[in-house]
Amino acid sequence: MGGDFGPRFIVPASISCLAESPSLHVVLVGQTALLEEIIARHPGVDRSRLHIKHAGEVVGTNERPSQALRGKPDSSMRVALELVRDGYAQACVSAGNTGALMALSRHLLKTLPGIDRPAMVTAIPTRTGSCHLLDLGANVDCSAEQLYQFAVMGVVAAEALGTPHPRVALLNIGTEEIKGNQQVKLAASLLQKGEGLNFIGYVEGDGLYRGEADVVVCDGFVGNILLKSSEGLVSLVSSRLEALFRSGVTSRLVGVLALPLLRRLQAELAPARHNGASFLGLQGIVVKSHGSAGQEGFQSAIRRAVVEVRENLPRRLHGRLEDLLL
Amino acid sequence: MGGDFGPRFIVPASISCLAESPSLHVVLVGQTALLEEIIARHPGVDRSRLHIKHAGEVVGTNERPSQALRGKPDSSMRVALELVRDGYAQACVSAGNTGALMALSRHLLKTLPGIDRPAMVTAIPTRTGSCHLLDLGANVDCSAEQLYQFAVMGVVAAEALGTPHPRVALLNIGTEEIKGNQQVKLAASLLQKGEGLNFIGYVEGDGLYRGEADVVVCDGFVGNILLKSSEGLVSLVSSRLEALFRSGVTSRLVGVLALPLLRRLQAELAPARHNGASFLGLQGIVVKSHGSAGQEGFQSAIRRAVVEVRENLPRRLHGRLEDLLL
Structure with a gap:
């Protein structure tokens, strides 16, 4: 639901990524009715790989991270990260409030040992x-x-x-x-x-x-x-x-x-x-798409998340950190 | 003598500035023989406004500021700043070692009260x-x-x-x-x-x-x-x-x-x-030309120094600082 354009760009970006990656599944987290309405504009979508997880609240662009952490238990950002924490998803991609995404990521996914x-x-x-x-x-x-x-x-x-x-x-x-x-x-x-x-x-x-x-x-x-x-x-x-x-x-x-x-x-x-930016050092994959990213930008962020999943970046990090951290 | 190109660009830049500003006098500080040799390549120079002050040493690009401060009493940089300190010149323009120029400027010209x-x-x-x-x-x-x-x-x-x-x-x-x-x-x-x-x-x-x-x-x-x-x-x-x-x-x-x-x-x-950069907060005017500046760049630095002299920037600063400093 985040970013300057919300699902208006995020939904078509997800649909394009599904078309280019046959093994990709996307879970859209947010207000079901709105998401369904936008999906309906794209005929021929493979709904077996495009899922919706309802979340009623949205973290605002100017909200303090502490508000997102303590209030809003049903924000799309929190629910998406919980899917990663609980193993239902391998990565979270968001165009929302950066500070809130970082605070929620640390709280829900935790950092790797030594970080x-x-x-x-x-x-x-x-x-x-x-x-x-x-x-x-x-x-x-x-x-x-x-x-x-x-x-x-x-x-x-x-x-x-x-x-x-x-x-x-x-x-x-x-x-x-x-x-x-x-x-x-x-x-x-x-x-x-x-x-x-x-x-x-x-x-x-x-x-x-x-x-x-x-x-x-x-x-x-x-x-x-x-x-x-x-x-x-x-x-x-x-x-x-x-x-x-x-x-x-x-x-x-x-x-x-x-x-x-x-x-x-x-x-x-x-x-x-x-292309968005990755959060490094978490026990999970989170990619932040730029708030003003268009459809193409959000697609790049999804692609980056796919590469990080394929390479299992958190595990690689964990291995190297054990060798190198003081 | 400083910068990547030394007097090779500094001398012609000075000569061009003399032509555009009829009230400007330039004192070239450095090795007299070398400076005279370069000046001689430019016929028709008004020598009544182009002076030479001999200085036998040069501060190197990678020298530590402390070396320039303690050693080299006869460096072109130090001699040029002494001319400003003693009232023989109204501004110093240098393309030399930035750290050394700052250290020598502070030492010789002192900062304005409150800075x-x-x-x-x-x-x-x-x-x-x-x-x-x-x-x-x-x-x-x-x-x-x-x-x-x-x-x-x-x-x-x-x-x-x-x-x-x-x-x-x-x-x-x-x-x-x-x-x-x-x-x-x-x-x-x-x-x-x-x-x-x-x-x-x-x-x-x-x-x-x-x-x-x-x-x-x-x-x-x-x-x-x-x-x-x-x-x-x-x-x-x-x-x-x-x-x-x-x-x-x-x-x-x-x-x-x-x-x-x-x-x-x-x-x-x-x-x-x-255009170079000005040092602000000194009891005198010092303009640092970029080390890799060409003739045009060094001319811009001289022009900037001329404007600062005309506006008497250190005195204006002194006045405002007295009102505004805590």
Whole structure:
């Protein structure tokens, strides 16, 4: 029921994913009558793989996590996570309130042994491919130990998603040893000791986009600012380019040809909007789709959840954490 | 003598600025023989306004600030700042080692009363114009009081540079009151009490580029990551667009027409590289040109210094700080 568009996009996204993955089952959690009404607009849906679980309440976009936790026992978000907790579903995908989803996920699914708090991760594009950036905002202040945990989790996620022996780096304001705050410096010394980790040291904001690392670790404050400012910058660049292309006769001609390319690039460069972010460190799989994601974005989030189920990401994490955590 | 290109770009940049500003005098500080040699390549220079002050040493790019402070009494950076301290020059512009320049500036020029540490500020482009972002990396960990001081300094600088009654905001990971770390929340409550400040609350990474505020305040860790990642992203976008434009026949045609537009945009969107950053909160004017700035970039930095001298920015700051500091 969550996100800016709710079931209007989530239902068709689910139906499309069912068509592309013959072994996928989707349980839509929310107000049955509304969900049935939207499903009815899509003839030929395989209802043997599309289920509905009724939930009468909805967590609001601006609700505090504590409200979602204590009130609303019948919210769609809580009911969906309970399906994961109880083994009826292998993953939960939501476009709803991020803070509430994190709080409910921790409460209902619990974190893996050794993990203090889960982190949010997404893959962002770089010159050479992509890079897994975490944390994206779940943890405002982070200790060196937490940054270390994020690094380990990011490495395992990157491996599961197809990058063998990923290079992991700490995001910092310089690459020399003396740069950065205490937490970052301490995390660096922990990572240097982490056996089997391909720790390459510090990476700066520009190095991240140059593709210097496969996993980049920072606290949630920095990660969130980086991700959102990047999103804002891409849409600024697009609007400037569109304006340039519309400003003269030649430019206008160029624009007609260039605008579709721009749109494609914009989608690729707004990865959170496009692909959603995974919660890492839980005893279960939760993918957060961007609140303003359209149908295509929500489909990407479902696909990400499918990959994580196939790779059994929580179990892989659990195994590596046992070896690597301090 | 500093920066990736040293006097090779700094000398011609200075000569161009002399041509555009008839009242400007430039003192080149560095190795006389080398400087004379480069000047000699430019016939017709008005030597009555282009002076040389010899300095035998150079601060290296990777030198620690403490080395620049304690060793090298005859470095070009130190000698240039001494000229400002002793009233022979009204501003210092350098493309050298940022940390060393900050340490020497604080040591030689001192901070204004009430200012703990200077901040670095630059104007970055937004959808609606531009926005003054500070701190950009001079202060890694910042107290709420420092963030408050940065806000006041940013407002005065924005006013001096032509924005009356600027809207000032704190960079945060949400716009609700409960969001953010302790320093940011506390700084917000200080700013709410600051009389005559047009404090509009929190702004997020995307809101910054949407132009929601004229002055955006954050600690130097966050500001540096934001600036450098933005720089990296713009060059990623440019290279992707170039690749797209080169990939097919139609696209290639588009590319020939679009690439010059792209280059212009790239320069505009890499403001630090292009315009340099000011040190605010010193008893003197210091502008840091980007280490990799070309001639055009160094000229922009000189122009910025000229405006700050004309507006007497340190005195304006001093006046407002007396009213507003706690």
